[in-house]
Amino acid sequence: MTDWLHLVLLIALVVVALDLARLRDLFAAAMLTGFFSLLCAVYYTIVDAVDVAFTEAAVGAGLSTVLMLGALSLLDERVETGRVRNRIGALSAALAVAAMMLYATPDMPAYGDPTSPVNQPDRPAWRYVHQSGKEIGVPNIVTSVLASYRGYDTLGETNVIFTAGLAVYALLAGVRRKRGQDAE
Template sequence: MIFEQLIDIFLLAFLAVISIAIVRIRNVLTAVMLFGIYSLVSASLFMLLDAADVAFTEAAVGAGISTILMLATLSLVGRDNEKPLVKKKISFLPLIIVLVTGATLVYGIVDLPPFGAADNPAQTHVAPRYIFQSMSEIDVPNLVTAVLASYRGFDTLGEVVVIFTAGIGVLLLIGGRRREEENTDE
């Protein structure tokens, strides 16, 4: 138990360090690779928080597909270093906004229920029904699958349609019309 907590603390600190590195680094390629590491560390953390399915997805999607897509983009748009901001336009406005928002959120965590307690509001309403009735109603041992496909099937249908629509969007934007455009230019 104490060992798990130590890993948790360590991994979270690691995430914070990586995110600072991503902000500070000017080379976009390095930032993309660091983001891949960030996703992999997040996947380990999800695993530590008992969310095996989520960890699985994050490792495959975040560390795999996202990074590959970003690298493919960089190969097309060029991996020039991010230009430093123009001197006179440097303002502390973004930093101030971020600090104020962050301070508000930190004030908000005072009222949050205790971390990991079994009687938190999030655990007491609909979750017990999913956990204790799904074996008799659906008989699928993986509760995540039961909730995903059956109890919240309509929700998941929406998500699938969103993915499908995003695919159509990508194809409309960059799907193989380049040749015709070049021909009309000539």
């Protein structure tokens, strides 16, 4: 049953991705990226990565679509997306990235592999799974890892988000100042 669901979702992802590449309308493309994220979120839920699915649904399908539409509203009514000149170059770049990912995928440990890092007592992942209940006392291991074991990483991520807000504001406020000077 879930095998069928995997297949249907993965095929739907490919169809949406191909459709996205073909689209010339930016508004439709923004909506379709949101739909792509929603499909990803459903897929993450099926493979039991609920925290990732939650984030994908909230950020990918929800907020980033709205922000994309906000950015689109700054553009003129009809913006033509330029035609790709170097089609063979673009295609070979996409194929090269796909080949690299396919090459790297078998290095991931198989599901339930006894030699994977989670099942090695001398690796940190073992400690996260087996000791976090005693050390941190939080049932959701994802929260323990993100907020405590990997607290420095999350501090960095929070700073990245803050910097992103600052950068967008600086860019858009900077445009205003230049326009104001032109008017004088």
